[in-house]
Amino acid sequence: MKKVIFLFTFFTSLIFIISSCQSVEREKSNQVEQRLIFPQYTVSYDAESGNLTATAQFNLNNSAGTLIQLSSKSEVLFNQKKLKLIEDKENQKIFYSIKSDETLPKKLIFEYTNDFKNTFINKVYINPIVIRGKDIKINKQEGVVIPFIGETFSLDETLDCIITANNTIISNFSPDINSERKIIFLSPSNLANINNGEYTLHFVRRQSSTQVFAMDRGGYWETEYFSKKISISIN
Numbered sequence: 001m002k003k004v005i006f007l008f009t010f011f012t013s014l015i016f017i018i019s020s021c022q023s024v025e026r027e028k029s030n031q032v033e034q035r036l037i038f039p040q041y042t043v044s045y046d047a048e049s050g051n052l053t054a055t056a057q058f059n060l061n062n063s064a065g066t067l068i069q070l071s072s073k074s075e076v077l078f079n080q081k082k083l084k085l086i087e088d089k090e091n092q093k094i095f096y097s098i099k100s101d102e103t104l105p106k107k108l109i110f111e112y113t114n115d116f117k118n119t120f121i122n123k124v125y126i127n128p129i130v131i132r133g134k135d136i137k138i139n140k141q142e143g144v145v146i147p148f149i150g151e152t153f154s155l156d157e158t159l160d161c162i163i164t165a166n167n168t169i170i171s172n173f174s175p176d177i178n179s180e181r182k183i184i185f186l187s188p189s190n191l192a193n194i195n196n197g198e199y200t201l202h203f204v205r206r207q208s209s210t211q212v213f214a215m216d217r218g219g220y221w222e223t224e225y226f227s228k229k230i231s232i233s234i235n
């Protein structure tokens with residue numbers, strides 16, 4: 001019996017090691033038609049930590065196509081800085097990324113040069129959201145109105161409200177927004193399943209677009225802004 005258990009554990013571990021070492025499937029950019037390369041750009045900024053992450057991913061034909069690794073003849077830059085190739089074997093992905101702890105730049109520009117030395121410049125946009133007020137008390141039966149500072153929301157933007165306790169997400173939902181009055185409403189239905197207690201709250205403002213300068217297949221970009229956290233009390 002012990003031998004059977006040992007063999008099972010051995011082969012299970014072996015399979016795990018092999019799968020974790022397995023290379024991510026990809027094509028080199030110089031082995032595909034340049035017009036078929038589909039770029040995807042993302043920028044994420046966390047106001048709490050001041051960290052910014054910019055990433056670029058390239059696929060064949062569309063966002064779900066075979067991953068593309070750039071050859072030595074091509075490159076991708078963010079604000080004139082070269083992005084580094086990242087291989088994520090666990091999620092079977094490759095992408096290009098750069099991180100910064102500088103103040104959020106006024107301009108966010110990706111510059112992709114393909115194997116034919118065609119350069120495509122794409123400016124993406126990120127809209128901050130600042131919560132007005134601290135230590136907000138919330139009555140679950142009434143909900144709460146939270147004022148914010150920021151640009152009016154466009155049709156291609158969304159907002160998520162994230163409530164956490166001890167760094168664990170308790171609730172994640174899309175609240176109602178009155179963009180003209182610059183207020184966010186957390187309704188009783190949003191709060192119904194949350195126990196009374198002390199929590200932290202922050203918002204994630206996202207914007208996306210398919211308006212990308214590229215070759216035949218177009219592309220996609222998305223930005224997200226994580227607001228600073230505030231303390232809330234729900235009763």
